[in-house]
Amino acid sequence: MNLLPAHRKRSRDPGDNREMIDARRRVHQSKLYQPLADRISRELGKQVRDEASLLDLGCGEGYYSGELLRQLAGVRLHGVDISRPAIRLAARACPDGEFAVASSFDVPLADASVDVALSVFAPTAEAELRRLVAPLGCFLRVTxxxxxxxxxxxxxxxxxxxxxxxxxxxxxFEDADQQSLQFEMQLQGQQLQDVITMTPYAYGGRREHKQQLAGLQSMRLQADFVLSFHRRLPA
Structure with a gap:
């Protein structure tokens, strides 16, 4: 569903472009970020019960949504992203979830209707999180x-x-926990260019440096994440 009002758009096709989305999908399909997906699923599995409502903010093409549906039985998953191509891919990849083109600053869900909210590198709004997450619910931010x-x-x-x-x-919210996760990724061939394309590095750095990177056949990269858990305070 497309629930992003025309007057809320800042461009004709907001969000990540198709090139970035396709690069991110290839990286995710190669399982380079699987340790992060497993950690998210394991930790959120401690927070959810059967029929819990889980919201993936800025869900992209649905990689983490799909892993949550695969690893957590019985959850009701909703995903929002402002990119139409990304939501189309997410809906196809995760037929058991519900996805909408919408802004994480204006989510088309009822007040206190979310048990667990997740944001992986996606922008969020405090006021909207307070509205959406039910008392004693959880918000996990990955940065x-x-x-x-x-x-x-x-x-x-x-x-x-x-x-x-x-x-x-x-x-x-109260700060419930903060964890770090580090692992190494060995990138081969096209994977390196895909990682650059899917990140803000696609728009930064010197051109000659990018040309040098384009000539590499492999590269080892450090992955480093911070998982911040927040518990919604009682009303």
Whole structure:
């Protein structure tokens, strides 16, 4: 379903373009990010019960949604993203979920209707999270750790800087837990270019550095994530 009002669009086709979406889908299909998907599913499995409502904010092509449906039995999964091509792919890949073209700042769900909300590298709005997540429900935010894709940053920028620490305070929620996850990824051939294309690095870095990277056949990258858990306070 497309539930993004025309007057809320900032462009004709908002969100990631098809090139970025296809690159991200190939990376996910290659299982490079499987350790993150497994950690998310395992930790959220501790939070959900049968028939729990789970919302994937900025769900993209549905990779994490699909893993949650596969690994957590009995959940009712909803996904939203402002990209129409991404939502089409998510709906095809996850027929047991419900997906809509919509903004994470204006989600077409009722107040307090979500037991667990998830955001993987996607923007969110505190007021909307407070409205959506039921009392004692959980919100999991996944952000890049300080050294995420550090070798790529070193190759693209003269003075690379670590990713900043995530903001932990969230009005209306208590900080329940924070975890880190690191693992190495060995990229081969097209995978390296796909990782660049699916990230903001597609728009940054020097052209000559990108040309040098394009000539590489393999590269080892550090994956580094921060998982921040927030519990919705009672009304």
């Amino acid at each position: 890049p750790g300080p050294l995420h894709l550090w070798e790529l940053r070193q190759a693209l920028y003269a003075r690379p800087r670590p990713h900043p620490a995530p903001t932990t305070r969230l009005a209306g």
